[in-house]
Amino acid sequence: MPSKKPVTVFGPDFPFAYDDWLGHPAxxxxxxxxxxxxxxxxxxxxxxxxxxxxxxxxxxxxxxxxxxxxxxxRLRSQAFEGGQGVVAELGGMRFPRSGTAFFHYVDQLGLATAPFPNPLTPAAGCTVIDLEGRTHRARRLADLPPLFAEVARAWTDALEEGAGFTGLQDALRERDVPRLKALWDALVPRWDDRTFYDFVAQSSAFQQLSFHHREVFGQVGFGTGGWDSDFPNSMLEILRVVLTGCDEDQHLVVGxxxxxxxxxxxxxxxxxxxxxxxxxxxxxxxxxxxxxxxxxxxxxxxxxxxxxxxxxxxxxxxxxxxxxxxxxxxxxxxxxxxxxxxxxxxxxxxxxRYMQSSKTFVMVDRPFWNDLRADGWPVMGMTLTDRLTRGTYLFDNGPDKPGVICLSYAWMSDALKMLPHPTARRVQLALSALKQIYPDVDIASHVIGDPISVSWEADPYFLGAFKxxxxxxxxxxxxxxxxxxxxxxxxxxxxxxxxxxxxxxxxxxxxxxxxxxxxxxxxxxxxxxxxxxxxxxxxxxxxxxxxxxxxxx
Missing domain, CATH: 3.50.50.60 (FAD/NAD(P)-binding domain)
Incomplete structure (x- = not known):
């Protein structure tokens, strides 16, 4: 019987209960x-x-x-000029509830949080996937063509085959230290020397499918979006992320x-x-x-x-x-x-080894993406694409406040493409790419104030986004x-x-x-x-x- 207890960042390398330690009266x-x-x-x-x-x-x-x-x-929230407290999250912006030590302080400070608008989540409302010139709208995985469900199943099966994922995560949920250590410690030498891409490509689940399935997994992925910028990383690192629920149930901090x-x-x-x-x-x-x-x-x-x-x-x-x-x-x-x-x-x-990351934000007059098309779908949605922008996120601060669009959230080589360009040019490039996906939406007409962008690898105090x-x-x-x-x-x-x-x-x-x-x-x-x-x-x-x-x- 699978455990019903929540997933937390309890190890797995060092399964110590930081949340319990913080909360102890002593x-x-x-x-x-x-x-x-x-x-x-x-x-x-x-x-x-x-x-x-x-x-x-x-x-x-x-x-x-x-x-x-x-x-x-890198927890940097930059306010838009004249934006009534509306911010662009230049660094960390989505925080899994499994991070219980971090949320100890969030709760202690009395800060409000809200679900982050990740793809195919209720917070996103509508997700738009644009690949190879074809655009799909969805609110849940079942709304997409069968190819996407096949990719999702293959990823789940690969984790089960290569890591005994269900048993491993049950041990983590239960905080069963001896069982978790035994299972995890056996995986460390198996997966530390292999890349994420190797894990995917060599799994029988993906080998039964086409290269295009792996390509879609890299471009779109599931949970927080595409995975291909992480393909060179150690599979051990990726396994930690999914095991501890860091890629799901993510929240933003309001304000x-x-x-x-x-x-x-x-x-x-x-x-x-x-x-x-x-x-x-x-x-x-x-x-x-x-x-x-x-x-x-x-x-x-x-x-x-x-x-x-x-x-x-x-x-x-x-x-x-x-x-x-x-x-x-x-x-x-x-x-x-x-x-x-x-x-x-x-x-x-x-x-x-630090990974590069680039973000470009604009403030808009209202959350216009909630307007409906003739077919009943919103005019825009959280967007995953193989175009320059890669990931576009929409932040609705309410009908009486300006909204925010993260026009482009890109990593590694996609982020380096932005590095030489000033913010205004980044906005132009992003709007041009999005125009191919939303030809009938005049995003630029809604933009107010000055745009904001960041390239963490160009910041002399960071030299990259994260390891x-x-x-x-x-x-x-x-x-x-x-x-x-x-x-x-x-x-x-x-x-x-x-x-x-x-x-x-x-x-x-x-x-x-x-x-x-x-x-x-x-x-x-x-x-x-x-x-x-x-x-x-x-x-x-x-x-x-x-x-x-x-x-x-």
Whole structure:
């Protein structure tokens, strides 16, 4: 009998219940009295950095946050000028409910969410699939030609054949750690060295079908849309995504997701949550309203401390430092003393492969796509296509507010096609492509205000959208994720911690940023002589027994 319990990002590599740990009344740990009020450095004010800073503040430390750009990192919600609070989500925009640690903070901040308008979901209303010059409208899979159902079935069958998916996901739903570990750990060496495309092409389910079926799967996919930009990635990474439900039941944060990290910056925890600081204390209050400037250098200082020098030349020393920026910045923008990390860890950080991503948004006068055609279908729908735009999403903020169209959401080579072009040209290219799909719809006549676009690979503080692990990268992941366990490290390598979705086993998903931040919190507490409460053991206590399987070098 299949489990009825919800799917959560419970491992599978390290099946630790972060949501339970966060919700326990004992709190996340206790520090020695002499450490209370001590400063620790947090490099980066994205979701990972502010999650860690918020929790460390509650435990009695004084986090000193450094930020080179803006609060929120890749949770970036940019408001349209004159748009009554209407935003374009330039970074993360759809968040699976399976990410329970992230939603712990969403709920704590009292933020509203709504279903994301993914293809073939009720939130999308109408989905338009345009391939090879043919356009199909659908509200559900059954509305599409049989080819699409064949592709969907083949994908389900391939997962069952190659990974025993139902049994694996039941173990995850039940949080049956021994069974989940046994099943998952056996899959790691089988699938780490193989690409996603290899998994699909070699499955008997797809081999019984045509190449065109694989092509349609790559162009359209199911859940969040096309998969072909991920075809070179390790199948292990893709399996994690579908196993943990990251590609389904996704929500947006009403008013913009940047409210989550900004909310953690401003939030003053209740007095019962604070060990050392007085009521009304927030990260913003501890910083006088703004974080410190970006970091230029990190080096070992005397007496086991670590020196952090900002871009204005000010150096401060800390007993512990958490780095949450993307790993390439540690060799291209920040002068990090090489001996602070092992050569093997440097290899892992340097081999991180970032995927490109481009988005182009316009604000429109109203959600005109809800107007009906003569045949009863809406004039536009969420659109998946093999044309330049790839994915087009429609955001209805209500009849009394402007709407937003993400004209184009593209990855990898499709994103690079946009890289040289200014925003206005990107809009022109997208509208030209969409005109082939909607010849009778004058989208441009509804556009108001200035358009907004982003290419994350061109941002000097990111150099890419997020990590996409290649075959053979499991060992690198293992080194990065496990670095918070520092007791066995040489003394020269202790005290510098890492967090962020690119450090995690689930890159591109904010849950990975939150979970690695919480690992770092536990590691820093232990490094400073503290510990978790016996009634609420944390990641440091759980890692030796249920940590990721080691493949060996």
């Amino acid at each position: 709190g996340l740990g206790v520090l020695p009295r002499e450490r209370l009020g001590s400063e620790v450095a947090i490099v980066g004010a994205g979701m990972a950095g502010l999650t860690a800073a918020h929790e460390l503040m509650k435990l009695g430390l004084k986090p000193v946050v450094y930020e080179a750009s803006r609060l929120g990192g 913009g997701v940047q409210q989550v990290p900004q909310g953690l910056w401003l939030r003053a925890p209740a007095a019962r949550e604070l060990r050392h600081w007085g009521a009304g204390t927030s990260l913003a209050q501890l910083h006088g309203g703004a974080p410190r400037p970006g970091v230029a250098a990190i080096a070992r200082a005397p007496h086991g401390q670590i020196a952090v020098t900002d871009v204005l030349g000010t150096t401060r020393r800390y007993p512990a430092v958490l780095v949450t920026c993307q790993s390439w910045l540690l060799t291209t923008q920040i002068a990090v003393e090489e001996s602070l990390l092992s050569h093997k860890l440097w290899m892992a950080l340097d081999r991180t 996409g692990a290649l075959p053979g990268h499991y060992r690198y992941n293992h080194r990065m994720v496990g670095h918070f366990m520092q007791e066995a490290l040489p003394e020269a390598e202790r005290g510098l911690f890492l967090a962020g979705d690119d450090v995690s086993f689930t890159p591109a998903w904010v849950e990975g940023a939150v979970q690695t931040a919480l690992n770092a919190v536990a590691g820093m507490v232990r490094h400073l002589g503290g510990a978790c409460h016996a009634d609420n053991p944390g990641p440091c206590e759980a890692w030796p027994g249920i940590g990721p399987v080691a493949l060996g070098d």
